[in-house]
Amino acid sequence: MNIVVFIKQTFDTEAKIVLDASGKIDANGVNLIINPYDEYAIEEGIRLKEKHGGEVTVVSMGGSRAQEAVRTALAMGADKGVLVSDPGLENTDEFGRAQILAKVVADIPHDVILAGRIAIDDGASQIAVRLAEALSIPSVSSVIKLEVAGTQATATREIDGGTELIEVSFPAVFTAQKGLNDPRYPSVAGIMKAKKKPLKSLTLADLGFGAGDLKMVINQYSLPTPRKAGRKIDGEPAQAASELAKLLREEAKVL
Incomplete structure (x- = not known):
């Protein structure tokens, strides 16, 4: 089974957000972590690999510091990492990021694609479903239980006032909700092994994107x-x- 997990590096929930003179978020001295919901996705991907065999590839986008998040996922038990790092990513919106991610995933064998239900920094909860649309594959959001048999999965997802059971065929996208599992901590042995695991770095040019291909830019933030x-x-x-x-x-x- 080929499993792809998309993760995002976010500000620590305890971090104090400060804007610089240009109106952008100042990340200097701020602790960055893996988006907590993405940790459930990583754990679920590793569990699927342990049960059904295969390979887990972690994909992220961001600056050089995002390597820390990918290496942490590799230390947890993922097999390979891909990081899209480019100055042009800084101001892209969810549509642009989903298009970039679709280009990356298209070149990776994938049966299951996992991501967190929502990112704690922007709360958009859009990229995973936009990715599924770009790849023309089904998606199931807010999954709290995932069972796989052959080329099909049965997902239990949270809905208002209860749960819903959905069956889909692979390939498919699933977003992880709290309660899906208990993410493991990287072991010392896992941290040492992670240093030797492959981590491929890509730019927007490597993926065939030009400077004018992104549909929207963010000019300024305000508190x-x-x-x-x-x-x-x-x-x-x-x-x-x-x-x-x-x-x-x-x-x-x-x-």
Whole structure:
């Protein structure tokens, strides 16, 4: 079985986000981690390999620091890594990234493609389903149980108020939800082996993309306006209620 796992390197959930003078996120001194939902995808890919045989290839996009995330996945038990690293990636949106990823995956034998349900930094939850569309293969999102038999899979996915059972044929894309498994920690032996496992680096030019092929660029980020502190209204209940109604009508303009 050929398994491809897409991972993203994100800011630590405890990191304080700061914008630089140009309006971009300043990553200096910020701890970067594998997107937590992608850890479930890595673990599921390794478990499928251990049960059914085959190979796990981890694919990521980002700067040179993203190698750390790929090496961690290799230390967990993945077999090979591919990193798309190019300055042109910095401002691409989900559509562009899915198109880039589709080009990478098209050259890798794949039965199962796994990714996290959502990235904790942008919360977009789009790339995996866009990838499936680009490859013209089925996708199942928010999977909490995955069973494989031959060339078919039965996936249990979370839906509002319950679960849903879906059967698909390979190749197919699955996004991992919390509860799918318990991701393992890289062992010392795994970390040592990861240093010798192949990690291929690609640029956008290697994949046939030019500077004008990306459909959208992000020019600037901005932080939301800080919420104002609450106001306490003193006085007798009737007087306070009257004052509150006046403030809601004249200042907040919600009445």
